[in-house]
Amino acid sequence: MSASTHGPGAALAPVAPYPMPFVRLELAILSIVDGHLAVLLGRRAQAPHAGQWALPGGVLRIDLDEDLGAAAQRVAGERLGAPLPFIRQLGAVGGRARDPRAPWALSVVFRALLPVNSIDPLPGKRLEELEWRAIDEVTADSTLAFDHASLVSQAVAATRNEIGALDLPFGFLPEQFTLGELQSCCEAILGHRLDKSSFRRRLDDRDLLEPVPGAMRTGAFRPAQLYRAKG
Amino acid sequence: MSASTHGPGAALAPVAPYPMPFVRLELAILSIVDGHLAVLLGRRAQAPHAGQWALPGGVLRIDLDEDLGAAAQRVAGERLGAPLPFIRQLGAVGGRARDPRAPWALSVVFRALLPVNSIDPLPGKRLEELEWRAIDEVTADSTLAFDHASLVSQAVAATRNEIGALDLPFGFLPEQFTLGELQSCCEAILGHRLDKSSFRRRLDDRDLLEPVPGAMRTGAFRPAQLYRAKG
DNA sequence: TTACTTCGTTGTGAATTGCAACTATGTCAG
DNA sequence: CTGACATAGTTGCAATTCACAACGAAGTAA
Numbered sequence: 281m282s283a284s285t286h287g288p289g290a291a292l293a294p295v296a297p298y299p300m301p302f303v304r305l306e307l308a309i310l311s312i313v314d315g316h317l318a319v320l321l322g323r324r325a326q327a328p329h330a331g332q333w334a335l336p337g338g339v340l341r342i343d344l345d346e347d348l349g350a351a352a353q354r355v356a357g358e359r360l361g362a363p364l365p366f367i368r369q370l371g372a373v374g375g376r377a378r379d380p381r382a383p384w385a386l387s388v389v390f391r392a393l394l395p396v397n398s399i400d401p402l403p404g405k406r407l408e409e410l411e412w413r414a415i416d417e418v419t420a421d422s423t424l425a426f427d428h429a430s431l432v433s434q435a436v437a438a439t440r441n442e443i444g445a446l447d448l449p450f451g452f453l454p455e456q457f458t459l460g461e462l463q464s465c466c467e468a469i470l471g472h473r474l475d476k477s478s479f480r481r482r483l484d485d486r487d488l489l490e491p492v493p494g495a496m497r498t499g500a501f502r503p504a505q506l507y508r509a510k511g
Numbered sequence: 512m513s514a515s516t517h518g519p520g521a522a523l524a525p526v527a528p529y530p531m532p533f534v535r536l537e538l539a540i541l542s543i544v545d546g547h548l549a550v551l552l553g554r555r556a557q558a559p560h561a562g563q564w565a566l567p568g569g570v571l572r573i574d575l576d577e578d579l580g581a582a583a584q585r586v587a588g589e590r591l592g593a594p595l596p597f598i599r600q601l602g603a604v605g606g607r608a609r610d611p612r613a614p615w616a617l618s619v620v621f622r623a624l625l626p627v628n629s630i631d632p633l634p635g636k637r638l639e640e641l642e643w644r645a646i647d648e649v650t651a652d653s654t655l656a657f658d659h660a661s662l663v664s665q666a667v668a669a670t671r672n673e674i675g676a677l678d679l680p681f682g683f684l685p686e687q688f689t690l691g692e693l694q695s696c697c698e699a700i701l702g703h704r705l706d707k708s709s710f711r712r713r714l715d716d717r718d719l720l721e722p723v724p725g726a727m728r729t730g731a732f733r734p735a736q737l738y739r740a741k742g
Numbered sequence: 743t744t745a746c747t748t749c750g751t752t753g754t755g756a757a758t759t760g761c762a763a764c765t766a767t768g769t770c771a772g
Numbered sequence: 773c774t775g776a777c778a779t780a781g782t783t784g785c786a787a788t789t790c791a792c793a794a795c796g797a798a799g800t801a802a
Contacts, residue, residue, distance in 0.1 A: 300531040301573050303617065340605075342532050342615035347606030372603040372619050374571075375578030384573035386534065386619075388603050460780070477782080478759060485758095501779040502767040691749075706791055708751075713789095732748040733798040749797075758789070766780075772773100 301374060302382030305348070305355045306337035306428070308435035309364070311394040311412065312452055312468045317439075318412040319432050320394075321424070322359075328380045329425030333413070335432070336360070337387065352390040360410075364392040366451025370431075370438055378427060391435040393451025443469050446486055450509050458497050458504035459483070532605060533613030536579070536586050537568035537659070539666035540595070542625040542643065543683055543699045548670075549643040550663050551625075552655070553590075559611045560656030564644070566663070567591070568618065583621040591641075595623040597682025601662075601669055609658060622666040624682025674700050677717055681740050689728050689735035690714070 309320040321333040338355035345351035348369065356364045367390050374386035415436055422429040443449060443466050452465050463479050483489060488510055495506035540551040552564040569586035576582035579600065587595045598621050605617030646667055653660040674680060674697050683696045690711060698704050714720060719741055726737035 298570055298572055299574070300534055301571065303531055303534070339529055340532065340617075341529055342607070343530070345615075348603060348617070351605075369602055371600055372579060374582075374619070376573070384576075386571075386579070386617075388605070388617075458780085475760060475762095476780095477761085480781085481759085498768080499779085500769060501777080502769085502781090504780055689749085706793095707749090708792085709790060711750085729799085730748085731800060732746080733750090733800090735749060743802100745802080746800085748799090750795100751797095752795070753793085755792090756790080758787105760785105760787080762784090764781105764783070766782095768779085769777085771776080 299384075301384040301386040302379065303340040304337050304379075304385065304387045305340060305352050306335045306387045306389045306431060307352065307356060307359070307364075307392060308335055308370070308389060308432055309356075309360075309392045309394055310415075310435065310439060310452075312465060313412045313414070315464065315468050317415040317436065317468050317471070319415060319418060319435070320360075321411055321413050321418070323409040323411075324425055332423060332425040333411075333428075334425035335428045336410070340388075348388055352388075356392070364394070366449075367392040368438075370434055373427060373431070387431075389431050389434065391438060393439075393449055395452060395454055440470055446482060446488070448488060448509070456492055456495060456506040456508050458506060459489075460504060461497075462507075530615075532615040532617040533610065534571040535568050535610075535616065535618045536571060536583050537566045537618045537620045537662060538583065538587060538590070538595075538623060539566055539601070539620060539663055540587075540591075540623045540625055541646075541666065541670060541683075543696060544643045544645070546695070546699055548646045548667065548699050548702070550646060550649060550666070551591075552642055552644050552649070554640040554642075555656055563654060563656040564642075564659075565656035566659045567641070571619075579619055583619075587623070595625070597680075598623040599669075601665055604658060604662070618662075620662050620665065622669060624670075624680055626683060626685055671701055677713055677719070679719060679740070687723055687726060687737040687739050689737060690720075691735055692728075693738070 307320075311318055311320070320336065322336050324330050324332055324334050336355070336359040338358060340348075340351050341354070345354055349367070352367055352369075353363050356362070356367075370389045370391050372386060372388045374384070376384055378387070379385035415432070418424065418432055419429065419436075424432070439449070448462065449465055449469060452469075453461060459480060462483075463474055463476065466479070467473050489507040490510045492506045492508055496503040497506055538551075542549055542551070551567065553567050555561050555563055555565050567586070567590040569589060571579075571582050572585070576585055580598070583598055583600075584594050587593070587598075601620045601622050603617060603619045605615070607615055609618070610616035646663070649655065649663055650660065650667075655663070670680070679693065680696055680700060683700075684692060693714075694705055694707065694710050697710070720738040721741045723737045723739055727734040728737055
């Protein structure tokens, strides 16, 4: 459709006659279930790797997608029924032996964060089983399809680095949250516990949060001040 | 240049009926010239953006390249005549309006480090002007072709982050180097001076270097112990 | 011999961090 | 009504790290 009908500029050198790779987007969607970092996987219905678990993804559609970010959002919408607000590109993988459906397959990998108690995106459209799987299991088993085990590790490592730099995982949290929730969230991502006072000191040194004046989270015990991201 | 008679790809059956993007590799090759961080740019001979400066790069050749890393090495060899030992992928950019030669262009961006006094890679093959340009100028002018100014900024930011995490820029250095050289190198990358004692303390806390027993760098003043990367 | 420049180390006060205690404030059981 | 309880939020302090500066050491060059 858009093969040659896109030429507002002057006549340029033609696109090289080389065959191009099969380009896909893969989504590493992370969340926290039962206090543990988890990734959303789908069981493949068709060959190749039928029956194995894989990251949700889809083919790049240059007729539909304005750019890579838009492509990732489109795939997220098709597979999960909802756009992903906190999404970041991790990089690309590509090579000859990655996907038997094509002689050369290139995937651009995106990482997204979904709120803790987000409604399970299972009521999607044409999707098979989708399941949250704990990171520890996934990286231990490593029976994922294609090279997706390595992609998951990459996504987790990138996310842990962000937390280390106090780049807060707002994608995991509702708009308003308590400092305890934020800390638990970071602990789940990192896989170890943090010190409360150090954590809070670093937070207000960086001036990233602001308290919501009247709002408190009321529960079984003492209520906690609600905060929201600043700026 | 690449409109020659090379068409082994016609036989490859497309795996999906969707058209695929035009895929290129771009190289952000950094070095330190005159104590300042610099990037290697080439002046474009042909349209589009003829006469403007751009990162060296080339088209992905799925018939030649085993994977993305190999593709980057091949492009480096063709454009510079030498392989790049310290190379890392930064990510991919892609969209409709990136390159007027194709309706949809995707570039995978690599960052490489070249030793300080590396022989200028100018004696390449079919290349136009290639020139080291100081980072400060490049990011200020921003008259680079395509979106390459943004790619350069990305490469610099990634490299500065690595230094901050004491991921040492061995690519900038010869196999053996003095601590002073290493420090100057990091200072050039970061753009500001570092404290000598702090720098050395952090270095031997992480146990990254080992002294070469008898080797000293002798110069105009007091000789300095030579070190090499450990492990 | 002396000036000079870089190498390498040491010292010190400030800032950050880790650890642990303490108080505060609500719910809930009795 | 009262006190146990679990979490919220703060405080204190020792230990570590850090920035900054000074120092002696080692070579060249005049």
